[in-house]
Amino acid sequence: MTTKLFSPYTIKDVTLKNRIVMSPMCMYSSHNEDGHIQNWHRTHYTSRAVGQVGLIIVEATAVTPQGRISPQDLGIWGDEHIDGFQELVGLVKEHGARIGIQLAHAGRKAVLEGEIVAPSAIAFNEQSKKPKEMTKTEIAETVEAFKKGAERAKKAGFDVIEIHGAHGYLINQFLSPLSNKRNDEYGGTAENRYRILREVIDAVKTVWDGPLFVRVSANDYHENGLTPADYIIFSKWMKEQGVDLIDVSSGAVVPAHIHAFPSYQVPYSEIIRNEAGIATGAVGLITSPIQAEEILQNDRADLVFLGRELLRDPYWPRTAAKELGVEIEAPKQYERGWL
Numbered sequence: 001m002t003t004k005l006f007s008p009y010t011i012k013d014v015t016l017k018n019r020i021v022m023s024p025m026c027m028y029s030s031h032n033e034d035g036h037i038q039n040w041h042r043t044h045y046t047s048r049a050v051g052q053v054g055l056i057i058v059e060a061t062a063v064t065p066q067g068r069i070s071p072q073d074l075g076i077w078g079d080e081h082i083d084g085f086q087e088l089v090g091l092v093k094e095h096g097a098r099i100g101i102q103l104a105h106a107g108r109k110a111v112l113e114g115e116i117v118a119p120s121a122i123a124f125n126e127q128s129k130k131p132k133e134m135t136k137t138e139i140a141e142t143v144e145a146f147k148k149g150a151e152r153a154k155k156a157g158f159d160v161i162e163i164h165g166a167h168g169y170l171i172n173q174f175l176s177p178l179s180n181k182r183n184d185e186y187g188g189t190a191e192n193r194y195r196i197l198r199e200v201i202d203a204v205k206t207v208w209d210g211p212l213f214v215r216v217s218a219n220d221y222h223e224n225g226l227t228p229a230d231y232i233i234f235s236k237w238m239k240e241q242g243v244d245l246i247d248v249s250s251g252a253v254v255p256a257h258i259h260a261f262p263s264y265q266v267p268y269s270e271i272i273r274n275e276a277g278i279a280t281g282a283v284g285l286i287t288s289p290i291q292a293e294e295i296l297q298n299d300r301a302d303l304v305f306l307g308r309e310l311l312r313d314p315y316w317p318r319t320a321a322k323e324l325g326v327e328i329e330a331p332k333q334y335e336r337g338w339l
């Protein structure tokens, strides 16, 4: 039997052995608060490569110290970070998986000592710190930091770069009119709110010609917020700029109730894929193999991203193959126990 889940997928010159992607998930394990890779990261990501995941996307990795969500986040703001990532990339690739990195800036969602920044001086909620409105110089420095992060990711040998434009972090804060109240060319119209993302993509592309993903929150779940229709437009612009795939998530730019159920974000992926004509990844409460296969067979996404299910079961690809009646290669050392 052939399945789409276990068919290869090629983007530019990178071929994934299947359509299973490990969704970026913060591990908050950079214990020395310096952004460096630790043993936890080596074990955690390599285990999923042994488990036959096609593409592993390393957690939100901060492009500046101020852009971390927490002090324990991974970082790629200095050349001293390259060696650790290079080692991790080597460990993961040894097992036939491909590896990407999510470049991120938390903006007003940073929970750090000192000043935090955002498009406008509006706190996320009553418990969070009020950010400082970014100057145009700070915006330019942040765009440059994404570019430097991409340059370092390339040196480390990553196959894919994903820009974090979702979950209410800095880029998402610029995109949404709920968090962006600026009066300059970075606020107001959709073109203006998109400007920082446009600049980040252009800057990254000057140093990176490999597969480029952008994760978006396709619904603000707020009457004055953005909807999937807005993200069709943004996705068309991203396609024009040479982005290869939109990783479609939702929510978290403002506190809002989200009614989550299996595949709840898949319709956003489907509409962006069909209306903007760009490859997408679907994510969110995708847990069963037949559910993943349905999403791919019905052209609702090109890749399926799994988060928590892969925390529970690092061998999920094996579990899925068994259930779908597909034989997949085992790590040589595990052959006697694989089928």
Ligand SMILES: Cc1cc2nc3c(=O)[nH]c(=O)nc-3n(C[C@H](O)[C@H](O)[C@H](O)COP(=O)(O)O)c2cc1C
Binding pocket: 023, 024, 025, 026, 027, 059, 060, 102, 164, 166, 167, 215, 249, 283, 284, 285, 286, 305, 306, 307, 308, 309
């Ligand atoms: C522990 C944990 C950490 C996460 N960290 C990130 C992150 O760094 N970047 C990101 O875009 N999403 C992050 N997410 C969201 C996941 O990537 C995923 O979109 C979400 O968990 C929904 O998918 P799931 O239902 O398969 O878990 C995180 C989720 C979890 C559970």
